[in-house]
Amino acid sequence: MSQYQLLSHSTEDTVDIGERLGQSAASGDLFALDGDLGAGKTHFSKGLAKGLGVKEMVNSPTFTILKVYNGRLHFYHIDAYRLGEEDVGLDEYIEGDGVTVVEWANNMELPEQRVNITFKRIDEHVRALYVDTKERRYEQIFKELTAQ
Template sequence: MEGTWEYISNSPSETQLLAEKIANFLRQGDLLTLEGDLGAGKTSFSKGIAKGLGVKGNVNSPTFTIIKEYMGRLPFYHMDAYRLEDDSEDLGLEEYFEGDGVTVVEWPSMIEDQLPPHRLDITIKHLGETSRSFTFKALGEHYNSICKEIFDR
């Protein structure tokens, strides 16, 4: 099952609050992908997910480390695939995707062939200096129910 929802955020703090709300519904093995230009708000969204999962401390982009791991009510795996190529299977990404935590992948198009079919794909576009358009594409019933709970109220 697949569904699509749109959301407009007017500030980084609003983006983080939205992500915190979504984090309340996430469970072990969940995967969210974030696609958008540099500065679109991928890291702001990831910070909100981390906060909603109870992660303490600073969360920043894993650009040069590829994967950062944080502990909260569930482990949070923050991945930046920008420097990866589709044949990066020796990194063991499936262990994160099928693991005991929540994974957020920035730049998922770089590893598209390795992504599981069930996930929440999020595309972020600049609308203005602080406003962003979010398109949520739920791939699977679990992600559809999360989006319905958040956006159809």
């Protein structure tokens, strides 16, 4: 398990971090996001979409649980905030072809193979991103992002 801590100093910074990851993402990748309300999970997801070449506007899917977008790969944006015990059949997306991001990931059971990011609000503009992952492919990218 590798752990990284990144600091974002602005909304744009968080979008840029997501974009960098989206550029390198491959089919089957899963990003599990947690952290306080308004900590930046959706803005990170917007960046991820941008890096995947999604042209559509990505908004918080809070009222729909899942939104599907198309870029160079399918992009599945899940918001598990309101997810209860019911099985809503999201597995076929998560295990399918494409890149998945889940906000409020602690509310779901997810495959082990994933990138976990916990967002923490430090002050009005600063966010800490705590990353842990067993995905070797992402090690170099997070090292680069940590060094910035």
